[in-house]
Amino acid sequence: MLEDHTAPAARLPVQQTSPQPDPRLVPGGPAAAPPAEAAWPESYPEGYAVVDVETTGLAPGDRIVSAAVYRLTARGEVEDHWYTLVNPERDPGPTWLHGLTAEMLADAPVFAEVAGEFAARLAGRVLVAHNAVFDWTMIAREYARASRTAPVEQRLCTILLAKALGLPLPNHKLESLAAYFGVEQRRAHHALDDARVLAEAFRPSLHRAARQRLPLPLLVCRPITEWSDAPPSGGGRTARWGGWRQPKRRPACPYPNPGRFEAGGRLRQGMRVAFSGDTSVDRELLEDQAFEAGLHVASSVSRLTSLLVTNYPEAATGKVTRARELGTPILDEAAFTQLLRDVAPADPGPAGRGAAAAPPVREV
DNA sequence: AGCTTTTGATATACTGGCGT
DNA sequence: ACGCCAGTATATCAAAAGCT
Structure with a gap:
């Protein structure tokens, strides 16, 4: 698979940190701004955590298999990055996609063991991710499983930001965003590389938003506190749950609309x-x-x-x-x-x- | 496979004008 | 006064997009 085809330089250690910004992350991209940026919007966040997680799948019961965080300053400059594998305590899911096999994950720490370091990387920052609701819910669930909460209050979705900026993209995949800003993808669907690519694409996006004085599309993050980890575990006893899902639709509401809710009322x-x-x-x-x-x-x-x-x-x-x-x-x-x-x-x-x-x- | 928001298409509701 | 019609505004539904 992906193992030895990659050049030695491209091998990514299981866990690493880099105090120094990667020089390759500071190219004069399409949005290279003049040194003296006029006035940075006061309301913009003070720091960002660009995140990517790979998981065993898309469902609520799926687990994280790898995670990466790029910490960025208020202006989007890289402070450091961090990457880790995570033992999902189950099968790795789409190995064909993320390249991670059961063997590679067997010795990796479980989420609870990296939760602290992960949290330190997120603390006090706006979580930035591509289709951020996905990454955030996966992370929030893992913390809930570990009986903890992630120190994240707000997230920023780079898809929403791209739309707000009106970028002329054929679609809003990460690949397209990267291409637009001239960012090279070395290993798509590798958490560290995806996070790096996103960090590089986010910075010029951020500066463009700042120039336009655009309100950033920030969304609140509610840590998950009510967590039920039970439901459809591999169908053993109950044949009823075997894949059939109730239609999403609800019957129509039989009552007439009484109008708006009044503050203080019922x-x-x-x-x-x-x-x-x-x-x-x-x-x-x-x-x-x-x-x-x-x-x-x-x-x-x-x-x-x-x-x-x-x-x-x-x-x-x-x-x-x-x-x-x-x-x-x-x-x-x-x-x-x-x-x-x-x-x-x-x-x-x-x-x-x-x-x-x-x-x-x-x-x- | 699940989840939420956005977007496009279709259905319904409302309004103004007009004829009876 | 009443009823109807046409045009517009809005509500609702369905599908797509993105992530692994």
């Missing part, structure tokens, strides 16, 4: 609620609870949306932006969960057309 059946961003509890679980309580779960924000639930009202995502434009009330998850325990029955309406038959509010 939730009422029929209200249209939209969610955005991470939540402490499983997103689907939260939506189910909302539905059970008689709320209408919407997938987008419109003028008729009663409220938006998000833990990061400052975010620059589509839903939050729209909600702010429309003046849609915004609640955080904690407040919403609290209100969910006491939802007012649907408005019977002017004429009592079977109003008494309206289903009662469920205790959650």
Whole structure:
């Protein structure tokens, strides 16, 4: 496979650190900025952790097999980098993709053993990754398994950033982003190389955003605290779970929309609620609870949306932006969960057309 | 394989104008 | 006053994109 075909110089040690910036990371790329950058936006973060993880797969039960972190300054200059293999305590998954075999991982530390060093690399920084929600959820789950939490408060997705910048890319794969900025990929799907490539592509992106005084698409990261590691482990006993998944769709909400939620008031059946961003509890679980309580779960924000639930009202995502434009009330998850325990029955309406038959509010 | 956001296409709702 | 029609605005659904 990938073993001895690579030149000695390209061999990547299992664990390493480099105090010095890689000189190759400072080319005059397409976005090489004049030394005196006008004014750096005050609101920009003070440091970044560019991250890439390889995993055994894409599902929630999958594990990390390798991880890399490039620490960057506020201006995107590389401070150092770090890489480690991780023993996933199961099969390595798509070896054909990441090149890691069971043998290579057998002696690697398990996640709990690298969690501390990993956390040190992330602490106090904005996590940067390509399709960041993926890397972040994988990392958050690993920390949850280890009964810890990752010291990450915000993430920045380089796909969203590329879109915000309006880069003329054929698509938003890492490969395309790298090509656009003239960054060479040496070993695609090797965590360290992907992280390096992303760091190189992120810096010019960051400077371009700064020149445009673009608000960075930062999203809040909620550490996972409610973690159920049980479900569909290799089908042994229950044939019911053997692959069949319940359709994602929910029945329509039977209640009319009573209008917007009013601050300080109660939730009422029929209200249209939209969610955005991470939540402490499983997103689907939260939506189910909302539905059970008689709320209408919407997938987008419109003028008729009663409220938006998000833990990061400052975010620059589509839903939050729209909600702010429309003046849609915004609640955080904690407040919403609290209100969910006491939802007012649907408005019977002017004429009592079977109003008494309206289903009662469920205790959650 | 799962997850979330964005985007495009289609369906529905609303509004203004007009005829009866 | 009422009802209808056409044009527009918005809501909803479906699919795609990205990651391993």
